[in-house]
Amino acid sequence: MAAPGDAPERRGPGRPAGRRTGAPDTRRQILEAARTEFARSGYEGTSVRGIARSAGVDPALVHHYFGPKEHVFIAALDLPFDPDALVPELTTDGPDRMGERLARYFFALWEEPDIRPRMLAMLRTVLSGTPAAGLIKEFMTHEMIGRVVRELGVRDAALRANLCTAQLMGVAFTRYVLCLEPIASADPEVLTAEIAPTLQRYLQGA
Amino acid sequence: MAAPGDAPERRGPGRPAGRRTGAPDTRRQILEAARTEFARSGYEGTSVRGIARSAGVDPALVHHYFGPKEHVFIAALDLPFDPDALVPELTTDGPDRMGERLARYFFALWEEPDIRPRMLAMLRTVLSGTPAAGLIKEFMTHEMIGRVVRELGVRDAALRANLCTAQLMGVAFTRYVLCLEPIASADPEVLTAEIAPTLQRYLQGA
Structure with a gap:
């Protein structure tokens, strides 16, 4: 399985290999413009062209640094995962063990010490009720859930x-935020075995 | 099924029938003392005797107004449910449809307009990381989970x-806090049918 930590490095063909190579000021400028534009117009209402205009750069430069809008968004909000990694991960080998793959992907993200703080930050943002919360929800709906849904083709x-x-x-709340025992100290393999059949049934329907 | 809204009225034999009858000042004094004592010593470390001492009243009076410690706690933190109602609700008719009964109890609480704001408040408290969050967790572990566990007798x-x-x-987060669609607008009966088998499997083991 692909390590989720790899995801930020394969964000699109136009993306340079290193995060801090290139012109950091231009990158920062684009990300700031992106945050402003997404906050003002929502995920769907924002375009790469609009972000480029707001940053005072050419749209091709935005695409060169980040790839398509979805990746500008991920970088602007520092999201710890990427639908380009998750969706194929789930769907490549057919529907039979999708629940298990989803559970493994989930724990691989959360159990990674470098990623967990960003997952926690995202969770707190989603619950904050701020405009960023609405943005993440909208993005999840369109780019994560929407794509899985299309792949699934179920009712x-x-x-x-x-x-x-x-x-x-x-599971994220009880284990990683509330640290409720014994779920907080349970082996991820044990929890995977418990929740994979649930996810499988939810994905495929009864 | 017992309406969850009834729970506060059957909190123990010593409890007077109306919430605002009796001596409201004495009640308030006891509840304030209880909040102080629970915050200082945790749920397990607090006794009715200690609350009475802190409130400057006789322990018998605490018991007269609220019943045992568990009910003093529920009143002090204004919790929207009572293990005395939930645990028998779950376990009375044997293990076969326990998952469904738990799902129905959950939605009966959340779908009740008078109770939902208190459920939301409790959820926010649990996530706040304040001392009250630790108290609710401790109470849930000892009085809710602990009792269900003893009734279940499974590994x-x-x-x-x-x-x-x-x-x-x-489910509470996605439906009632984030209002993620379509789960936020789904019929509770549909959701009960989805999550009841999950709860049943979790309760009984695979």
């Missing part, structure tokens, strides 16, 4: 994706 | 109870 697919989100958020 | 019962908590918290 009530959006609800199925929500049910998986609910199950995973609940 | 890894505490983990099973945690898994149910995780599932239900996740």
